[in-house]
Amino acid sequence: MKNEFIAPSRGFERSEFEQRTGKLQQQMAVQGIDAVFFSTEHEFRYFSGFASQFWQSPTRPWFLVIPAKGQPIAVVPGIGAAGFDDTWIDDVRTWPSPRPEDDGVSLLADTLAEVSKQTRCIGAMLGPETHLRMPIANYQTLQASLNQHDMVDVSEIVRKLRSIKSVAEVDKIRFVCDVTAAGFDFLLENLHAGMTERQACKAMHLEMLRLGADACPYLISASGQGGYDNIIMGPTDRRLDQGDLLIIDTGANFDGYFSDFDRNFAFGDVDRATHDAYEAVYASTEAGLDIAAPGRSTGDVWKAMWSVLEAAGSLGNDVGRMGHGLGMQLTEWPSNVQGGDVILQPGMVLTLEPGMTFAPGKVMVHEENILITEKGCEMLHKRAWEKLPIITR
Known part of the structure; x- marks a missing residue:
């Protein structure tokens, strides 16, 4: 039949996610960053391989923490835990979302505190052409919970990697x-x-x-x-x-x-x-x-x-x-x-x-x-x- 195409394989090999994460961690080491967290779909998917249509719903937030060494950590609503069985992520931490009074914020703060004890510097996507997919009040709560830490912008690092x-x-x-x-x-x-x-x-x-x-x-x-x-x-x-x-x-x-x-x-x-x-x-x-x-x-x-x-x-x-x-x-x-x-x-x-x-x-x-x-x-x-x-x- 005219104009039929053979599609490439879906997804990526584990080695590709390891390489992406390793390159980010190299840049984190250069800049003295203990951990990075992501809350938007594209960065989350880029480093984890987790793809879900649940991103279309504004009800539940999703977080991915990348420590200075080792695999990323997923901090996600309990409804999505099974979706990580097909990813390379082993550490999946959940809470019963939706829970507006604390929709994953304390769990995210605890996770970040756990993996950022050396420089106490945490990276997030804070620059141009980015956004934080969480209510501003929740971000302020996160900052207050981590008031002994510094929040820095890693958007330039990430966009160069992804480019x-x-x-x-x-x-x-x-x-x-x-x-x-x-x-x-x-x-x-x-x-x-x-x-x-x-x-x-x-x-x-x-x-x-x-x-x-x-x-x-x-x-x-x-x-x-x-x-x-x-x-x-x-x-x-x-x-x-x-x-x-x-x-x-x-x-x-x-x-x-x-x-x-x-x-x-x-x-x-x-x-x-x-x-x-x-x-x-x-x-x-x-x-x-x-x-x-x-x-x-x-x-x-x-x-x-x-x-x-x-x-x-x-x-x-x-x-x-x-x-x-x-x-x-x-x-x-x-x-x-x-x-x-x-x-x-x-x-x-x-x-x-x-x-x-x-x-x-x-x-x-x-x-x-x-x-x-x-x-x-x-x-x-x-x-x-x-x-x-x-x-x-």
Whole structure:
């Protein structure tokens, strides 16, 4: 059957979790940190392998403690204890949640105190692009319980670790990227005037699920005569008509890893300026592909792409960046920004996402997913069409 893909194995070998934890512990030793605790899904899953749909519920908190040496310790609601049988975690400490008066806070505090007796320094995710998945009052209670300890931010350490993907991680991302690209090909063959944005997105969504995606939690669209001006709100029930330009931007997921790229479609005749804008963002992406390599910075990538857009007459780009990291989250650190100083390294997965305002109220955006290799970069999926595709149906 056309467009059938072989999915990589789910999960990871125990050795991968050991390596991830060991790298974190090395950095903890350098900075004199006795223990780190995590309360958000992605960090919890990254170091433990525990994956549960219970994260969708705000009722119960979940904590993972990583000591200076040895395995992580899970501090979790009793309802989730059995889920650790399939992980590498042996030490699982539970309480009968939900218990609002003390929903795991004292158990977490006791665990942290137990493993942080040397420097009395405890790390948590406290920096940009992070959050603590616990009520502020509970965090304050935790701090009061550990008032002889210092709380420090480890988000920079963790985001650097997570930014370098293993071969197994890349295999999952590559698979879901291939599925997404095939979904766009399917849409190209089945789009027609008269469909709504929502119908177009749903058709693509179902095809990606058929091809092996687990879910597609991010699938947006925008359309308008000869262009669009907002790319974060759709899909809507607006019917596509001759002269319209449609963008669909999607992040499908397989085994906890995302794709994130878009495609543009024109319906019938659109003016020359729209075609020129498409070709400009395509060329801008080419410039990003040419320069993205180990030793280059995120600022270098931004500058290469923006130079093309500026030469093409762009009226601006108010998105704030032109691409970002990709992996367990739809958007990850780092961002491709003007003056960005993050140095690219082999194993990083990034999006290249140039966008331009090419006429008042009209935007053109393009996005691809790449892997930084030892010698440069490679696409993780089929490249976009070089010319703006025209839907004549």
